[in-house]
Amino acid sequence: MRVSPKLGFGLGVYLGLVLLAFGAHWIAPHDPLEQDLLNTFAPPAWRDGGTSTFWLGTDSLGRDILSRLIHGSRVAVTVALIAATCAGILGTVLGLCAGYFGGWVDTVVSRIVDVWMAFPPVLLSIVLAAVLGAGLHTVVIAIVVIDWTRFCRVVRAEVMVQKSRDYVTSALTIGLSPWRILTGEVVPNVVPLLITLFTLEMGIAIVVEAVLSFAGLSVANDDATWGSMIQEGRQFVRQAWWLMVAPMVCIVLSVLAANALGDGLRERFDPLLRRERP
């Protein structure tokens, strides 16, 4: 089994992230909250004045950046997986029904999606956070509430395309019920698309979480998240740029990896694309 570079990169980063998230307590060299006021703004180890005690340096309170990044991955991974899954399920189910059954089901779902998308997403999530109170569950709910429409629209359009294909007619002529055609014939043809959407959504979820925690609306303030690290680092960007750059690199890397993972998986499992590379 050869693994394409894209798939390797995506899988590698995500497996690494999951590992870090679960093993944060054992892997992180320091307690992410432990302050060391004698060593504030310590530069990364490879710069002048850096020490190997703090690989990526310390922040304004002398907390270890690397440990904070590792602990921050817990929030990122949780949000990416749970929020993307929930948004995916909700959006896909509605999209499948709307696309396949058409008629009033489609009208109702499509109008809801239209109205939904008219709300500015950031505003919506801030309102939600204000109503529900800050916390991890709020972030997940906010992402699901905002992003199910993305799945719904794309899946609906794809199902409508698939529905008009001859193989669906063939399935009808062997007497399969609409439900069996939808689940047994149409859904497998939508799966490659779902994989791509899901991984894209993981990337988006990580960004949204970062935005919310940057605005202080995510998990409690003393927990490390990549977004809140950027927010804290922003104030000291002239003295210690690495405070801000380190979490940014993490976010960019995980979003890139999400996209690569999606592409790689689709190429691997879509029989139609597999034909291109014998």
Added chain:
Amino acid sequence: MTPPVLLDIDGLRVSVGGRPVLRDVSLQVRSGEIAGLVGESGAGKTMAGRAVLGLLPDAARVLSGEIRFDGTDLLSLKARAREALLGRDIALIPQNPMTALNPVARIGTQIVDGLRMHLGLDRNGARARAVELLQAVHLPDPESLLRRFPHELSGGMRQRVLIASAFSCRPRLVIADEPTTALDVTVQKQCLRLIRELQRQHATAVLFVTHDLGVVAKLCDSVAVMHGGRILEFRSGDDIFRAPRHPYTRALLAATPRFDRPGDTLVPVSAEVLARLQEEVDVYDAAH
């Protein structure tokens, strides 16, 4: 002795979005016989076939008429009852083998699904039967074929798979909707022979929709010539080719190359004939 009528389309009128597409279509298919339905593109032949299968487009309305299959009126059938009938008693050989198979499902699954549902076979039984079916359509190495995806097969192979799957539950009626149009000539011939062979073997009735008069001449017991949504002539195959009555049928025959008379000049269907047809359609529409 003539066999009993199995499929009886009687005075079927269908319109799509207010425009009539079938005008009083009546034709019968007798048990174990092949009935040809010929006509040019847009004549309504595919629409007639789809009406039998209950697969008319959403915008289509049946204005009047009946489709009786062995006594049951197909048009008034409930969805459940139709699902039970389709695939088991009535099957379709589709037009385009390249798109009629689900691209992400293995060949085996696609044949086995219908078998398990209609014949109540278990997984192994259905698989064994699928292998037999693929052997019956002369496909090599059926075991490994079951595990392949449609894109790994050529057009001719896919059409054989579809033919096998159409005959899989020993239906009493097969609707062949231009089954050879999308294939090249040599493969066409093999597929026709195959349909003929299976049809004889199972004594299946076939409604053969095509625009190829040559195919009809060889294959069909009776022939209906269609134009503008109307059946112009419906008679036994021999009669229609020996003594065509309708001027359009005569014109069509004159426009078709024949192996037994290679020297003949082909005459396109004349404007006169077409004008007369249009006139007839106008008169008909005015009356309805």
